[in-house]
Amino acid sequence: MADLVFCEPTELYNILNQVTKLSRLTEPNYLCLFDVRSKWEYDESHVITALHVKKKGNEYLIPESVDLECVKYCVVYDNNTSSMEMFVKDAASNEEEDDEDNCNEHGQDLVCGAAVEYGRILIQLTHHPVYILRGGYERFSGLYHFFRTQRIIWMPQELDAFQPYPIEIIPGKIFVGDFSQACNPKVQKDLRINAHVNVSMETSPFFVDDPDRLLHIQIEDSSESKILPFLRYLCHFIGYQSQLCSCGGLPHAQESGDPEGLPGVFQEKTTWSHRNCSAGKGSEGVHRNNLPSF
Secondary structure (H helix, E strand, C coil): CCCEEEECHHHHHHHHCCECCCEHHHCCCCEEEEECCCHHHHHHCEECCCEECCEECCEECCCCCCCHHHCCEEEEECCCCCCHHHHHHHHCCCCCCCCHHHHCCCCCCCCCCHHHHHHHHHCCCCCCCEEEECCHHHHHHHHCHHHEECCCCCCHHHHHCCCCCCEEEECCCEEECCHHHHCCHHHHHHCCCCEEEEECCCCCCCCCCCCCCEEEECCCCCCCCCCHHHHHHHHHHHHHHHHHHHHCCCCCCHHHHCHHHCHHHHHCCCCCCCCCEEECCCCCCCCCCCCCCC
């Protein structure tokens, strides 16, 4: 039997944005995204490529067109499932029943939600973990509004043409992508990019002649290039941007606001081919030529 685990919004965002030569959403066994909300809620808007889960009476149905045993990522979401405590109790053995006082110990209703209920059905049908989107559609669509859609059917050529966003390294802080993404005005707007770290020989159109918002590290896009000598400057620049954003009241993570806490994040990335870096959502981010795999 597979495991039932929570999936953070950032994880689903990164899953949706994985690419090889084309978007991995074109692969039939890569991602199956299930929406267990009501039909009218699904029709109003849902996450791209999500399938609406139908019910017959009080029982959820399994889509016949999907071979779940072969799907790498199986993700389920409802309106708002966000309590790990609730999930732990529902996923635990049913040998013992908690009394009413224990159920309310954390001030939470420990009733199994729709996403968890459907996820427990799916774990019987796959060898891979089944993911429950933490915070459900409400949280995900609030963070990534540009992934909302009313489209139900996606043609293969439409998925081929899907333009992925930069990968999110630190939620709301650091993104890594390629030069074309760093030059895309829609990406800048949707991710609220406010600074760039350009690690390439090329010049991007954003933040030109603004040293407070652009750090240009001129390195050839080669496996022999070394970014390590520039790491201290890069980390201090990102730390400075994080402090500016926190002063402006934008969301920030305390650990990424400390320049001394960043080298470990970037040290693992120094073998990447370098192109362009950028920061967003009121803080920091990184763009490169080939996106990392998750």
